[in-house]
Amino acid sequence: MKSTRRLVLLALLVSQALILSVVESWIPIPIPIPGVKLGLANIITLVTIIFFGYREALLVVLVRCLLSSMFGGGFVIFLFSMAGGILSTLVMAFLYNKISRVFSIVGVSIAGAVMHNVGQLAVASVFMKDLSVMYYLPVLLVSGVIMGCFVGICSKLLVSALQRSKALQ
Template sequence: MKNLGIRRISFYALLIALAMIFSYVETLIPLPFFVPGMKLGLANIVTMVALYKMGTVDAAVISGARILLSALLFGNAFSLAYSLAGGAVSLFVMILLKKTRKFGITGVSVAGGVCHNIAQIGVAALLLETGELIYYLPVLIVTGAITGCLIGIIGGILLKKLAKAPF
């Protein structure tokens, strides 16, 4: 138990770094069309692995730290507000769905992706005082479901590969 703290901190550092790289790589991948708030959510792979492999609190710490650090390095106060809202809402919903034990990792990830997009467009509408942004909602729901599905499948494969990993 004694070195559990150190081990845990090391894994936090590793996973946060990995999530930040994903956040960055994501900005390099061109999407065929753009809707505000839409993204692949590659960093969510890390959150999923942390959620399933480590636990609720660990996933929250890693996701929160990644969002804060990414915003400090690459973003601004506005992007921080969007990311935090999206990250917090999607993590909350994913934790809830996982606790029901009725859904697999793919379903949890889909719900997370969709809620992330809804939260982001909501915050954008509030900050910009532009209610019309709600027109993007259907597209964001569908793209959130698709990317969430992909991330969930990848996360599931990773968890299988990591079944024997020591964290």
């Protein structure tokens, strides 16, 4: 793939991830726990891992977190989404590349969502200097599995559509 084309496609992926995080912020979640969210932008992370690789996926996540925290949220939110984003991208890329015969996209996505929550909670307990934040872990794991499943199914549909259209090849 030519580097200009690659750059444009990655920029498109970043903007789509940004739109998804904006849309996500419109949807109210009734669970008042820091870190519980839909994680729709993970669809784009997964697609980037599958069509480009983990380096590009990390780049997309980094730029997305940077821009979305500029739109609203600020430095603290950036720190949290960054920690969760990097950890989940690395885990998803590892699972997808090394053992994709064993895991489906849905499984990779669940692992990513769960690692996102674990990473955020780890940063939160360091940030607050208090381990009792871990009280939230089980609830966050439940939400991670459910949302990871949903995001995984969306990604699977998107990946097969993209493969058919050859848009990212």
